[in-house]
Amino acid sequence: xxxxxxxxxxxxxxxxxxxxxxxxxxxxxxxxxxxxxxxxxxxxxxxxxxxxxxxxxxxxxxxxxxxxxxxxxxxxxxxxxxxxxxxxxxx
Amino acid sequence: xxxxxxxxxxxxxxxxxxxxxxxxxxxxxxxxxxxxxxxxxxxxxxxxxxxxxxxxxxxxxxxxxxxxxxxxxxxxxxxxxxxxxxxxxxxxxxxxxxxxxxxxxxxxxxxxxxxxxxxxxxxxxxxxxxxxxxxxxxxxxxxxxxxxxxxxxxxxxxxxxxxxxxxxxxxxxxxxxxxxxxxxxxxxxxxxxxxxxxxxxxxxxxxxxxxxxxxxxxxxxxxxxxxxxxxxxxxxxxxxxxxxxxxxxxxxxxxxxxxxxxxxxxxxxx
Numbered sequence: 001x002x003x004x005x006x007x008x009x010x011x012x013x014x015x016x017x018x019x020x021x022x023x024x025x026x027x028x029x030x031x032x033x034x035x036x037x038x039x040x041x042x043x044x045x046x047x048x049x050x051x052x053x054x055x056x057x058x059x060x061x062x063x064x065x066x067x068x069x070x071x072x073x074x075x076x077x078x079x080x081x082x083x084x085x086x087x088x089x090x091x
Numbered sequence: 092x093x094x095x096x097x098x099x100x101x102x103x104x105x106x107x108x109x110x111x112x113x114x115x116x117x118x119x120x121x122x123x124x125x126x127x128x129x130x131x132x133x134x135x136x137x138x139x140x141x142x143x144x145x146x147x148x149x150x151x152x153x154x155x156x157x158x159x160x161x162x163x164x165x166x167x168x169x170x171x172x173x174x175x176x177x178x179x180x181x182x183x184x185x186x187x188x189x190x191x192x193x194x195x196x197x198x199x200x201x202x203x204x205x206x207x208x209x210x211x212x213x214x215x216x217x218x219x220x221x222x223x224x225x226x227x228x229x230x231x232x233x234x235x236x237x238x239x240x241x242x243x244x245x246x247x248x249x250x251x252x253x254x255x256x257x258x259x260x261x262x263x264x265x266x267x268x269x270x271x272x273x274x275x276x277x278x279x280x281x282x283x284x285x286x287x288x289x290x291x292x293x294x295x296x297x298x299x300x301x302x303x304x305x306x307x308x309x310x311x312x313x314x315x316x317x318x319x320x321x322x323x324x325x326x327x328x329x330x331x332x333x334x335x336x337x338x339x340x341x342x343x344x345x346x347x348x349x350x351x352x353x354x355x356x357x358x359x360x361x
Contacts, residue, residue, distance in 0.1 A: 001201055004311055004319055011320045015327025018106060022113040024339050027332065031296045032175045033112045033122050034329050037105045038303045039182050040321040043136040044189045044313050049148050050141040058144060060192035062151045064185040069155025071182035076126040077163035078174055083119040
C-alpha cells in the first residue's frame with residue numbers, strides 16, 4: 001500500500017511540474033486534454049466488468065464502461081477540434 | 092507482467108501528452124499521443140481483464156463512441172466549454188460507479204477510505220459538471236444562484252457527507268455507501284450553484300481536477316498503478332491550471348472555492 005502512496009506523491013509533483021509553463025491561449029485545450037486523460041477510468045471499468053459476479057455488478061460496470069468511453073472519445077476529439085483552430089496562427 | 096509494461100508506456104504517453112499540450116507547437120501531437128496511450132491502455136485492460144462479458148463490454152464501448160463522436164464533432168466552437176464539462180461529469184460518474192460496483196461489504200480500512208473518496212468526489216464532480224453545463228448552455232441562469240438558506244444548506248450537506256463517510260468506514264454498509272453517493276451529488280450542486288458567469292469555466296477546470304483525484308482514488312480501490320498515475324497527473328496539473336486560469340482572468344479563486352459558504356442572499360457583484 002505504501003508503494004501506491006509513493007507513486008501518488010511522485011505523480012502529483014510531476015503533474016504540477018509538467019504544466020507549470022503553459023501559455024494562456026492553451027488553458028482550455030489543456031483542460032480538455034487532461035479531461036480526456038482521466039477517462040482512463042475506462043480501464044478500471046473494463047476490469048471490474050470483466051470480473052463481475054451477479055447482475056448488479058454487471059449493470060454498474062457496463063454503465064461505467066459506457067460513460068468512461070464517452071469521456072475518453074469525446075475528450076480527445078473535442079481537444080483535437082480546438083487545436084485545429086490554432087493551425088492558422090501558430091506562434 | 093507485460094500488462095504492467097503496457098500500462099507504464101501508457102502512463103508515459105499521458106505525461107508527454109500534458110507536456111505537449113503546454114506548448115503551441117506540440118499541442119496537437121501531444122493530444123494524439125495521449126489518445127494512442129489510451130488505446131494501448133484500453134486494449135491491454137480488455138485482453139488482461141475481460142475474462143467474462145467481453146461482448147457486452149465491446150457493445151458498451153461502441154455505444155459510448157457512437158454517442159461521443161458526433162457530439163464532439165458537431166458542437167459549436169462557442170459551446171465547447173460546456174461539452175468539456177459534460178465529458179468531465181460522465182468521467183466522474185464512471186469513477187463513482189466503479190467504486191460502488193467493487194464494494195462488497197468490507198475490505199481493509201485503506202480500501203474503504205479509497206472507496207469513500209472515489210464515490211464522494213466522483214458523484215460530486217458529476218452533478219457539479221451537470222450544473223455548469225446547464226449554466227453555460229443557458230438552460231438555467233448564468234448568474235450566481237444563492238438560495239435563501241444556501242449557506243446553512245451547504246454546511247449541512249458537508250456535515251451529512253462527513254458523517255456518512257465515517258459511517259461507511261465504520262460499518263462497511265452498502266446502503267450507507269449509496270446514501271453517500273446521494274450526498275456527493277448534492278455536494279456537487281451546492282458547490283457550483285453560487286458560481287456565476289465568468290467563473291464557470293474555472294469551476295469546470297476545478298471539477299476536472301477533482302475527477303482526476305477520484306480516478307486516482309479508484310486506482311487504490313482496484314490496486315491499478317495506471318489509474319493512480321493518470322488520475323494524479325490530472326488532479327495535480329488540473330489544480331495548478333485552475334489557479335493559472337483564475338489568475339489570467341483576474342478572478343480570486345476563493346470566490347469559487349468557498350462561494351457556497353460565503354455567499355449571502357443579497358449579492359452585489361462588480
